[in-house]
Amino acid sequence: MRTEVKLFKALSDTNRIRILKMLEVRPLCVCEITEILGLAPSTVSKHLSLLRDVELIHDFKDGRWVNYNLNQSLRDFCTGQILELMEGWFPDDETIKNDKQQALGIDRNLVCGS
Numbered sequence: 001m002r003t004e005v006k007l008f009k010a011l012s013d014t015n016r017i018r019i020l021k022m023l024e025v026r027p028l029c030v031c032e033i034t035e036i037l038g039l040a041p042s043t044v045s046k047h048l049s050l051l052r053d054v055e056l057i058h059d060f061k062d063g064r065w066v067n068y069n070l071n072q073s074l075r076d077f078c079t080g081q082i083l084e085l086m087e088g089w090f091p092d093d094e095t096i097k098n099d100k101q102q103a104l105g106i107d108r109n110l111v112c113g114s
Helices: 002-010 014-023 031-037 040-054 077-086 095-103
Strands: 057-062 065-070
Touching: 002 065, 002 077, 014 031, 014 040, 014 057, 014 065, 014 077, 014 095, 031 040, 031 065, 031 095, 040 057
Parallel strands: none
Antiparallel strands: 057 065
């Protein structure tokens, strides 16, 4: 049960929910997520670390970028079900819609200072 408690704690923060919903659109790097959320990079990194620890997301290197994506190869049944259910969560939430729209159009070369 310890794993499930950690999972629900990870989902208990608005910003972490926002990150997961953004990652439904496409993989993003820390600076893109930071720009959209308007938070400090260290805060975003902490959120990402918590989401990665419960295997909701994973990171992968692409050149000089570390991208974050929803974890599609889940080993844990409960975590997989949560991600599947989340796809239908908050369809009318303006913040989530705005975040997803920004995620589609954000350019890491402009935001991250190539």
